[in-house]
Amino acid sequence: xxxxxxxxxxxxxxxxxxxxxxxxxxxxxxxxxxxxxxxxxxxxxxxxxxxxxxxxxxxxxxxxxxxxxxxxxxxxxxxxxxxxxxxxxxxxxxxxxxxxxxxxxxxxxxxxxx
Amino acid sequence: xxxxxxxxxxxxxxxxxxxxxxxxxxxxxxxxxxxxxxxxxxxxxxxxxxxxxxxxxxxxxxxxxxxxxxxxxxxxxxxxxxxxxxxxxxxxxxxxxxxxxxxxxxxxxxxxxxx
Numbered sequence: 001x002x003x004x005x006x007x008x009x010x011x012x013x014x015x016x017x018x019x020x021x022x023x024x025x026x027x028x029x030x031x032x033x034x035x036x037x038x039x040x041x042x043x044x045x046x047x048x049x050x051x052x053x054x055x056x057x058x059x060x061x062x063x064x065x066x067x068x069x070x071x072x073x074x075x076x077x078x079x080x081x082x083x084x085x086x087x088x089x090x091x092x093x094x095x096x097x098x099x100x101x102x103x104x105x106x107x108x109x110x111x112x113x114x
Numbered sequence: 115x116x117x118x119x120x121x122x123x124x125x126x127x128x129x130x131x132x133x134x135x136x137x138x139x140x141x142x143x144x145x146x147x148x149x150x151x152x153x154x155x156x157x158x159x160x161x162x163x164x165x166x167x168x169x170x171x172x173x174x175x176x177x178x179x180x181x182x183x184x185x186x187x188x189x190x191x192x193x194x195x196x197x198x199x200x201x202x203x204x205x206x207x208x209x210x211x212x213x214x215x216x217x218x219x220x221x222x223x224x225x226x227x228x229x
Contacts, residue, residue, distance in 0.1 A: 009154075032215040043118070043205055043220030044157070051215055090156050094215055101170060102218065104156030 002027045002093050004105035012111040019063075019078040021108050023091030026072065033074040034092040034102065035065055044090065050074065061085070086112045116140065118221035120206050126227045132194040135224045139187070139208030145169075146183055147218060148191050149205040157205055163189065193226075201228045 007022040025031055032051050036044040048059025055067040065076045074091060091105040119138040127133050139146050144165050149157035160179065162170040165186040174181070178197070183189040193200055203223040209216040 004156075034215075041222065043207070043222050045220070046217050049215060049217070092156070101159060101162070102215075104158070106154070106156050 002031070002095060002103050004091050004093050004103055006089075006091050006105040006108050008108055009106065010109045010111065012113060013081050014113045015083055016080050019076070019081045019085065019110065021076040021089050021091075021110065023065075023074045023076065023105060024072050025074060025091070025093045027093055027095055029095045032094045033065070033067060034094075035059065035063070035074075035076050036090045036092060036104075037061075038088040038090065038107075040087075047076070047089075081110075081112050083112050083114070086110055118206055118208055118219055120204075120221035120224055122224055123222065124225050124227075126229065127196055128229050129198055130195040132192065133196055133226060134190050134192045135204050135206075135226075137189045137191070137206030137221060139189070139206070140219055143208035143210055143219075144186070145209045145211060145216070146189050147207040147209075148181055148189070149207065151203040151205055151223070153202070160191070196226075196228045198228050201226055 003026045005024045034049045035047040037047050038044045047063050048057045050057045050067045058064045063078045088107045088109050090107045092102045094102045121136050146163045148160045151157040160174045161181045163183040166183050181191045203225050205223045206221045207218040209218045
């Protein structure tokens, strides 16, 4: 069975500081991995996804994530936080035989301090 | 292109009442999903349609929840009768195909409060 664990339900960083949101997954087969962002009162928007190939994935809004199989991790980073990055972030996993069925983590709320 | 549309945006009902949500996916998207997002949790898949057929409804509480996608376009999700624990945001998403891992596009959701 697949699962996703997001470490830290709430992360607060200063504007301009590094953003690091942690995600660990569990999957018995090679996973597909996703990061979604949810702004208040809106649906989820795909930030980036890992399928195969290069393990460092670049997404929208300056975010990137690195797939580390040995650590079963897919942490999300951004070098310099902006006030507009304040939102809820969800890590998610699926796999080949049922790749359209995505399992979401519980989310991490990112706050940005001026 | 227009995104996924959902209505209503908010709904307040009393327990044991019925409620229905509507979703219009992105034009041309064959696959449609309904998710339940309880406060403080990630979305949980309730049902997945491929055109007008059900692909996965394993987590749909079928004693009270039902969904249909007539003509393979719009979809409705119904709860009858509602319970307090059904209070959540109901998200609709669509994707071009069922192939993996196709990007899912989400609507703004319907926030349901059951009193």
